[in-house]
Amino acid sequence: MVSTRRRYLRGVGVGSALLVGSAGCLGRDPQNGDGPNGDGLNGDGSGGDGANGTRPEGTGGPGVTIVSVDGLDDFPVSPAVEVVREAATESAPPRLRTVLENTSDETVTVGEGRAVHLEYVSDDSGDLVFLPAEGEFPAEPGCWRLTDTVATTQEYRTIDIDAGGSSERLIDLYATPGEDACLPVGEYRFETTVSIGRPDSEAGPSGTWSLTILLE
Template identity: 75%
Template sequence: MSGTRRRYLGGVGGASALLLGAGCIGRDGPGIPDGNGDGGDGDGNDGGDGGQTGTRPGGTGGPGVTVVSVDGPDDIPVAASVEVVREAATEESPPRLRTSLENTGDESITVGEGRGVHLEYVSDDSEALVFLPSDGEYPAEPGCWRLTDGIAVTEEYRTFQIDAGASSGREIDLYATPGEDACLPVGEYRFETAVSVGEPGTDPERSGRWSLTVLLE
């Protein structure tokens, strides 16, 4: 069961903090195809890695994403977890993660806001990166995965239900925000979001926050 309360139109993607490094696919460098078609290290040496470019599978590029920590939420019957689905970007797709929220209580709960709780449309603390639903199409540079324009988002309050002991999962893709010199910037980034719960058929009343820290390198 799910519900929606419409509010107003907002946006994702604007000015962001200084980025530390570039992660564009196709950029020459160690472990990234050097334009000679050999997937080597820039000196024509393929390193004997059996079709891999450095430490990454052939056809990928840019920094790889690693989950550093998942914290919270506290004081509500919800446990958050995150797994990496696609560690590095490809020409076709950006890095992908999967968030999961488990109902650790003995009764069904209503959870909100339905998108934000899964980090959809949530930027990191520095606003250099943003997670977007993996089933959407967005104005981004292929291979680089930097947004070329802001994303308009209707700020609705959506809710959904999780039965006792069950989980809700979503896949989210990682993009760089517009207006930056780099593609996916290396460094450590923290994302935080609110999650509220209530009895089935009612608006969520109890709330907490959970956060995800990732490393791009």
């Protein structure tokens, strides 16, 4: 269950609704075709050799590898991340799935509901940002650099997670607006805050968790 309350956003990477640019560029193959992504979602699976011949056929590269998921030790929820679409294609950016598991024996309420799943959260350098997979955002196909700033509504959302249950989201990876900024290779770290309790109740504990990825 997701509830909302209109107010200013809290949490690392969320209070800044406008995304700013970076530099760097990536070679990509313009050919593409349709094929499975391994999650029931369609993507590109045929075409050229990818970036410099190192990526799977039909991909524009680079590929995403999860380096580490850290934080929220001794917390009632535990984060996990998996790669859904490893490399960018002409029709879709790289995609990950974030999961928050309730490890306690009672229902917990977490917020801010978007930030806890890394939605609208930028990496430490501001070069990359995760956006909801179901959204439509101004970006160059194949390059997946945002061509304009992206704003979020100023509200604080919460998610109820049943005891032993979990909450999950699909998130897509974009480069932030900037000259010649496709998805630049390198290692990137994203950090966000998880707070327990509703915004209109007594504040509960909060903690941070981080995701480090490698683009190559």
